[in-house]
Amino acid sequence: MAVSIADIQKLRKMSGAGLADCKKALEEAGSDFDKAMELIRKRGQAIAAKRSDRDASEGCVLVKVDGNFGAIIALKCETDFVASNADFIKLAQEILDAAVAARCKTLEEVNALPMGNGTIAEAVTARSGVTGEKMELDGYMTLEAPALASYNHMNKNFLCTLVAFNKEMDDPAVGHEVAMQVAAMNPVAVDEASVPQEVKDREMTVAVEKTKLEQCQKAVEAALRKAGYNLYIAENEEHINEGIMKHEITEAQADDIRRIKTEVFEQKAANLPAQMVENIAKGRMAKFYKENCLLNQDFIQDDFKGTVAEFLKNADKELSVCCFKRFSLRAE
Numbered sequence: 392m393a394v395s396i397a398d399i400q401k402l403r404k405m406s407g408a409g410l411a412d413c414k415k416a417l418e419e420a421g422s423d424f425d426k427a428m429e430l431i432r433k434r435g436q437a438i439a440a441k442r443s444d445r446d447a448s449e450g451c452v453l454v455k456v457d458g459n460f461g462a463i464i465a466l467k468c469e470t471d472f473v474a475s476n477a478d479f480i481k482l483a484q485e486i487l488d489a490a491v492a493a494r495c496k497t498l499e500e501v502n503a504l505p506m507g508n509g510t511i512a513e514a515v516t517a518r519s520g521v522t523g524e525k526m527e528l529d530g531y532m533t534l535e536a537p538a539l540a541s542y543n544h545m546n547k548n549f550l551c552t553l554v555a556f557n558k559e560m561d562d563p564a565v566g567h568e569v570a571m572q573v574a575a576m577n578p579v580a581v582d583e584a585s586v587p588q589e590v591k592d593r594e595m596t597v598a599v600e601k602t603k604l605e606q607c608q609k610a611v612e613a614a615l616r617k618a619g620y621n622l623y624i625a626e627n628e629e630h631i632n633e634g635i636m637k638h639e640i641t642e643a644q645a646d647d648i649r650r651i652k653t654e655v656f657e658q659k660a661a662n663l664p665a666q667m668v669e670n671i672a673k674g675r676m677a678k679f680y681k682e683n684c685l686l687n688q689d690f691i692q693d694d695f696k697g698t699v700a701e702f703l704k705n706a707d708k709e710l711s712v713c714c715f716k717r718f719s720l721r722a723e
Contacts, residue, residue: 394418402427412521428508431517449474451483452530452718454541454551457491461539461553463718464490464501465530466515473522480548482518486511486528498531532716540566544574550719557711565706568692569685572699573715577723578685581712586684591676598675602668603660610659614651620644625652685712 394417402413402424412431420426450467451474466483468474489511490501502512509517511528519526536555540563544550552573560566580586615625624634625648634640640648681687686700695702703710 394422398422398424402431431520448720450529450720451480451548452543452551452720453483453487453548454543454553455487455491456539456541456553459535459537459539460491460494461534461541461555462487462491462495463530463532463551463553463716464528465718465720466526467529467720468522468526469524473524474548476522479518479522482514483548486514490531495531496533498528501528501531530718532718534714534716536713538566540570542567542570542574549721550574551717553716555713555715557713558707558709560707560710562706565703565710568690569699569703569712570715572688572691573685573717575691576685576688577717578688578715579683580685581714582684582686583680585714586680594679595672595676598672598679599668601675602671603663606663606668606671607656607659611652611655614655615648618647618651620648620651624648685715 394414398417399410399413402417403410413427416427416430417424419430448467449469449471450465452463452465454463455461464483464487466479466486468479473479485506486501489504489506493500493504495501495504502510502515504511506514507517515526515528532553534553534555536557538556538559540554540556540560542552544552552570554566554570554573556566579590612622615622621634621639624630624640631640631645631648635642635645686698686703688699690697690699690702695705697705700711703712
């Protein structure tokens with residue numbers, strides 16, 4: 392039975408599948424639209440199952456604010472070619488629109504929403520059948536607050552941010568610039584108090600160990616200088632061997648360098664003043680908070696010099712950030 396162009400276009404509009412796939416499905420289904428839709432759906436499931444072990448690292452990240460509710464979602468795929476396809480982006484936007492309209496709080500709720508003749512989860516599977524790539528929803532994040540600001544970095548759909556504020560802003564540009572700050576500087580928390588305790592503990596451990604290592608290395612370098620050795624040659628075994636080969640040091644001197652490095656390091660490590668180490672480590676933590684807490688960060692825009700907290704206070708003395716969300720497809 393011949394399939395008309397009108398029927399192919401109708402099925403394409405219903406399913407989102409390509410023209411060739413719609414034509415083939417209608418031919419196999421004898422122009423029965425319900426059967427054709429089922430064929431397209433099953434083809435999508437088959438491709439999704441076949442490619443389930445593939446890495447979906449590309450995709451489309453979008454953000455939307457509706458009143459006091461906002462959400463970020465990522466529809467992921469395998470290649471940037473598919474990620475930049477207009478129909479793929481349209482599907483991601485339709486999913487986000489539906490999720491925000493329904494005020495979904497979890498990805499499970501999003502997947503269960505109705506779309507077309509099935510659910511959103513089924514629509515994603517069907518789209519996988521169209522493109523031949525693995526697809527999945529990921530990164531669903533929401534915020535509710537008196538005021539929200541969002542940012543899609545360079546409108547490239549790979550990095551989006553959402554920022555919640557404690558009150559409405561007279562100038563929406565203030566919120567937009569803070570959302571850009573979150574995108575650019577990737578803070579871990581709003582302020583020191585909201586940094587997760589496990590992060591604080593990990594960073595403090597790193598700060599203490601780094602402090603101890605630096606103090607021991609300084610002692611070793613001082614001892615090597617006092618003994619008259621070149622610090623470059625003494626830096627590591629490769630340099631020591633190079634020094635021997637070039638007759639810059641003897642084998643005996645090489646052994647002496649190794650002895651000094653081992654003995655002085657161990658002696659210094661055993662006698663480091665605990666209070667000194669703690670004080671230096673606290674200084675490192677202060678730098679960590681400065682660089683990684685949103686309100687403590689230096690504001691990146693050229694039109695204001697100061698921290699993000701000062702930028703907000705300059706705009707409105709009572710304005711502050713409650714929390715934020717950030718999702719990126721790129722490794723950072």
